[in-house]
Amino acid sequence: MPRCPPAADPALAQWLERLTGRPALQSVSYGTEAGLFQRAGIPAIICGPGAITRAHRPDEYITAAELAECCAMLQALAGSAKMR
Numbered sequence: 001m002p003r004c005p006p007a008a009d010p011a012l013a014q015w016l017e018r019l020t021g022r023p024a025l026q027s028v029s030y031g032t033e034a035g036l037f038q039r040a041g042i043p044a045i046i047c048g049p050g051a052i053t054r055a056h057r058p059d060e061y062i063t064a065a066e067l068a069e070c071c072a073m074l075q076a077l078a079g080s081a082k083m084r
Contacts, residue, residue, distance in 0.1 A: 012043050019076045028052070
C-alpha cells in the first residue's frame, strides 16, 4: 500500500479541521487507499467516525454520539461545498 504523506498544501486538512473542530493528525498506523489517490494526483485525507481501535474487527461499532457527530460534519461539508 502506498504511503499517504501530508500534502504540501494544508488547505484540505485545515478545511476538515474547521468542519470537525479537531486537529488533523499527521500520521496514523493503518493503511487505506488514500495513498493511491495521492499518487494519481487527487488530494486525499482520511476521515471517519469512531475509534480506530474498534474498527475493522468482528464486533466493530460506532456510538450514537459518534454517528451524530459524523452526520453534523457531513452536513457542514455539504453546506460549505455549496458556497465554493
